[in-house]
Amino acid sequence: MGATGPIEQTLDALYVAESRRVLATLIRLLGDFDLAEEAMHEAFRAALEQWPRDGMPSNPRAWLVSTGRFKAIDSMRRGARFRPLDDVGDAAALGVVDPVAWTDDESVEDDRLRLIFTCCHPALAQDAQVALTLREVCGLTTEEIAQAFLTAPPTLAQRIVRAKAKIRDARIPYQVPSAAELPDRLDAVLRVIYLVFNEGYSASSGTTLTRSDLSAEAIRLGRLLVDLLPEPEARALLALMLLHESRRTARTSASGDLILLDEQDRSLWNREQIAEGVRLVQVALSSRRAGPYTIQSAIAALHAEAPTAASTDWAQIVGLYDALMRIDPSPVVALNRAVAVAMRDGPAAGLALIEAILDAGELKDYRLAHAARADFCRRLGRKEDARRSYKRALELARQEPERRFLQRRLAELGGP
Amino acid sequence: MKYLCLVYLEREKLHAVPDRECADCGDRLRKSGRLLAAEALEPVAGAATIRVRNGATTITDGPFAETKEQLAGFYLVDARDFNEAIQIASQIPPAREGSVEVRPVRQLQPEP
Numbered sequence: 001m002g003a004t005g006p007i008e009q010t011l012d013a014l015y016v017a018e019s020r021r022v023l024a025t026l027i028r029l030l031g032d033f034d035l036a037e038e039a040m041h042e043a044f045r046a047a048l049e050q051w052p053r054d055g056m057p058s059n060p061r062a063w064l065v066s067t068g069r070f071k072a073i074d075s076m077r078r079g080a081r082f083r084p085l086d087d088v089g090d091a092a093a094l095g096v097v098d099p100v101a102w103t104d105d106e107s108v109e110d111d112r113l114r115l116i117f118t119c120c121h122p123a124l125a126q127d128a129q130v131a132l133t134l135r136e137v138c139g140l141t142t143e144e145i146a147q148a149f150l151t152a153p154p155t156l157a158q159r160i161v162r163a164k165a166k167i168r169d170a171r172i173p174y175q176v177p178s179a180a181e182l183p184d185r186l187d188a189v190l191r192v193i194y195l196v197f198n199e200g201y202s203a204s205s206g207t208t209l210t211r212s213d214l215s216a217e218a219i220r221l222g223r224l225l226v227d228l229l230p231e232p233e234a235r236a237l238l239a240l241m242l243l244h245e246s247r248r249t250a251r252t253s254a255s256g257d258l259i260l261l262d263e264q265d266r267s268l269w270n271r272e273q274i275a276e277g278v279r280l281v282q283v284a285l286s287s288r289r290a291g292p293y294t295i296q297s298a299i300a301a302l303h304a305e306a307p308t309a310a311s312t313d314w315a316q317i318v319g320l321y322d323a324l325m326r327i328d329p330s331p332v333v334a335l336n337r338a339v340a341v342a343m344r345d346g347p348a349a350g351l352a353l354i355e356a357i358l359d360a361g362e363l364k365d366y367r368l369a370h371a372a373r374a375d376f377c378r379r380l381g382r383k384e385d386a387r388r389s390y391k392r393a394l395e396l397a398r399q400e401p402e403r404r405f406l407q408r409r410l411a412e413l414g415g416p
Numbered sequence: 417m418k419y420l421c422l423v424y425l426e427r428e429k430l431h432a433v434p435d436r437e438c439a440d441c442g443d444r445l446r447k448s449g450r451l452l453a454a455e456a457l458e459p460v461a462g463a464a465t466i467r468v469r470n471g472a473t474t475i476t477d478g479p480f481a482e483t484k485e486q487l488a489g490f491y492l493v494d495a496r497d498f499n500e501a502i503q504i505a506s507q508i509p510p511a512r513e514g515s516v517e518v519r520p521v522r523q524l525q526p527e528p
Contacts, residue, residue: 123498170520171417173497181499 024111043068236293239280243300246273262309314344367396418521419501424485425514
């Protein structure tokens, strides 16, 4: 929609602010993603025609929802001649719902939550969950999502089409999970949001280090989730993302090179984001139900609050990694713990842990495991071992700034 | 809507869950009105695979594909939606020994 007159401008703003809510409610009323999407566009088109002539309705969102719904029912009826009777029955049944109850604030916010949980249903493949969430909840176009994930647009479009077909054919319900299911289902939602954030924060390949739009989108999603469902782990994930995001400008140099945490100019860190993140961590910790995101966000908060790299409270960070290993163990957590132990007890202690992790095999092709080993060897003066590990990390690294960093370290070591 | 819950187990685990427990689970589901049919299957050693090509029937020994886990039984359930079907499947005792695949049943559409 190109903005010209004042109503058009209002409509543009309304589209940005309300189109996802309108869509979420229309999916509930019409029971179909594609039908709802078409109905929403029809409603905005009708508004563009009618509002300049008749004036703005008093409740624009309710107007858009009921107009979209009538347009959809209308087109179902027009197609009804060629449809089996059952579908006509459905369309007729939709006509008797109480119009006021569709769009009160509470049920509309519930619809947004229904939409999030449906898009992140664990019966859908993870990449389909991500694509569907960005498309339906965030309103990104298929092209935008494809570009952000370096995927061909037709591949991504097909992923979304298949996911919608599965929701329809397997009859995945449009609902917020029951209390019993909630922890597991919330995990799936948090995983999708964090995946989007990480793809934006440290893109897995490409020439630039970050794709900030995706991270901003993930933070927006995280905020929405906290508003709709203020669970400790949801707050903690938002905190974790804000605390990472606060370092964005400090972690790359003007020439686009990677700057590690201990070498970053801490005056560049975004204090507002840190303050908000730390507040959220405190609330999450006070729930006494510390999950993996709560612990990770507490670690990030300790880094954020240290005035200098040297004054970082490594002992407490190691303690938090110990707790994380107890509730959510993984080789990557073990690797991070090894780095923290190296900071607390010296590189030899870290190296012993990392050798064991590499021997276990799961991280043998993980670039950061080799980069960490290289760093410990470098600090221990074991130049030849350091060189070998930096070279292995370099073979595995796909991201240009990271590759330049590793090459720089290799050059500093000298030798062949 | 109908869903078929397919129970898969490794050969050594075919009898890991006592029959009594499986029978109780079937009774419980039947009482709730959700169960349309359920049976346990003999091991794949007792199976034959039939193909008809150009009118000729060939019979081969064993299942269509050899996999680590084999089809050990099924529950045909009538559930409100996928979530309810998943919830039912998670109560099937062999789910803790092997896995249960939940497949929506497709309505045949003989009229194009």
